[in-house]
Amino acid sequence: MGRMQISRAVFWGVAFLAAGMATCAADNSFHYFDPDRQVTFSGRLAAFRIEPMYAGRTPFIILTVESEERTMRVEVAPRWFFRLDLAVGMQVRVTGSGIDRPDAPAWIIARELVIQGQRYELRDAHGFPLWSRRGAGHGSEARRGGNCRGWGGGV
Amino acid sequence: MAGRKAAHGGGSLWLPLFLLLPLVLRAEGDKALTVIPAMELAYSSNLFLDSSQYAATFLAPAVDLEWQKGDLSLFLSADQRIFRESSDLNTSGATLGATFARALTPRTTIIVSPDFSLEQFRGEFTYLDSNTFALALGVKHYFRPQVFSRLTAEVSAARFSSEPAFDHSRLTLQAETSLFFRSQTTVRLQTGFNWLRFPSVPLDSQSLAPEPVEPMTGRAGRRRSGTVTQIFSFAYGLPYVSLRMAQGIGPAVGLFAEFQRRWLADDLAPLAALANDEWAMPGTGDTFTWDGERWSAGLKAPLAGFDLAVDAAFLRKAYPGFSTADGGVDRRDRQFLVRILVERSIGRLDVSMRTELRRNESSDEQFRYRMVAVRLGLGYTF
Secondary structure (H helix, E strand, C coil), X not given: CCHHHHHXXXXXXXXXXXXXXXXXXXXXXXXXXXXXXXXXXXXXXXXXXXXXXXXXXXXXXXXXXXXXXXXXXXXXXXCCCCCCCCCCCCEEEEEEEEECCCCCCEEEEEEEEEECCEEEECECCCCCEHHHCCCCCCCCHHHCCCCCCCCCCCC | CCCCCCCCHHHCXXXXXXXXXXXXXXXXXXXXXXXXXXXXXXXXXXXXXCCCCCCCCEECCEEEEEEEECCEEEEEXXXXXXXXXCHHHCXXXXXXXXXXXXXXXXXXEEEXXXXXEEEEECHHHXXXXXXXXXXXXXXXEEEECCEEEXXXXXXEEEEECCCXXXXXXXXXXXXXXXXXXXXXXEEEEEEEEXXXXXXXXXXXXXXXXXXXXXXXXXXXXXXXXXCCCCEEEEEEEEEEXXXXXXXXXXXXXXXXXXXXXXXXXXXCHHHHHHHCCCCHHHHHCHHHCCEEEEEEEEEEXXXXXXXXXXXXXXXXXXXXXXXXXCCCCEEEEXXXXXXXXXXXXXXXXXXXXXXXXXEEEXXXXXXCEEEEEEEEEEEECC
């Protein structure tokens, strides 16, 4: 194998590695909840959508929240866990772990969300997701009678 | 009765059985197993009616499990209420179901949710043991980011193990549209239709004869006695509309006001026997036996680390076909209701206090009562 071939192999290897990292960054699978970097941000809901997160396994509610100073992307929770009818324009207060990224809108992994007087607890103080230990119904009485649970979640 | 096998034992077997299911789910699933033991202490000056002074303390262990994979969610809940004062009031319940929710497009979501519930009582109340199957189908569509509509259809069938007169099936069709305005105001218009069918109504309304009140248990005691020789099927419709306005004041305060009107087109005299058992009514749906209006308003706000919810309601209800106990005119009620809920989560510990004040004025003296209920809840999530 000549030097040119080695150089090409190294080049393509690095390129694939970079592309892979970029892809991972794009689906937000590189971030984590840092309990020491918690922020509170209030603003207006500019957009909401469902995005596959964490290796594409789980559809998450992702919000775009704008204030006069900046725009934040907010990772809320799996769609099945978060049951609220969202509308663009709602006033939102988010508390969570903030991640500043120079190349993209700042990102918050939400621990708590307040909308129209209703507080939604999504993670504990250490960032542990409540959906992995608590069902969406929050009690069996809420579930009786086929009440179309699972509604909401924006879309 | 009627050849059905009555359930016995108060359902205490269900909880351990359901506790075993997580092991099966854990083997197959990859998500979200939950166990929530909870305890509630309740004090009520009256339970349902003013027929006795009543205070209750009960333990309410519960198990709540969720198994999630993609768009499919399986859930399993079981709970018990174990009363300190009287084991006759103990109940057990369990629900097993699934929800399939899929976003067909960025604007449209469909949902399919079947579930099966069991409810069991102890002692003399085992005649209220029931199982219910329900299936809900729905579609939600955003026309604009501030406007969406939702269509829902739900069918359910409840079967009572030893009291076929309470068996019923229900079909609900509902349509709603919500509009959100820049002023943080949400307007929701909802309309729907309930259709209920009772397949085995006793012809003789006296067959559910009243029994004396038993103050120690608080039950107003109108259990079935006698034999029913003739039964027939009875069905009726109940259309309704409701208008709700919600106002956000910043993100932290939410106010709402709602008006609902419902119409009963049919005279419910054939269900009079059923109406005589107020213990059965919650299970068979008092919600579906009155004609009238409901006005309500409330507030929600997180306050000093607590979540506060307060609401008040006024209901004017007519029960066409249900004559009063003295054999007079149809029963008519006016109810005033105030509820206050304060909750706080401290780590895995959930603490709540629920207070309810209720005053019911009725043309039937049996249904005139005042009630104060305070319930303290304590839950810990493992």
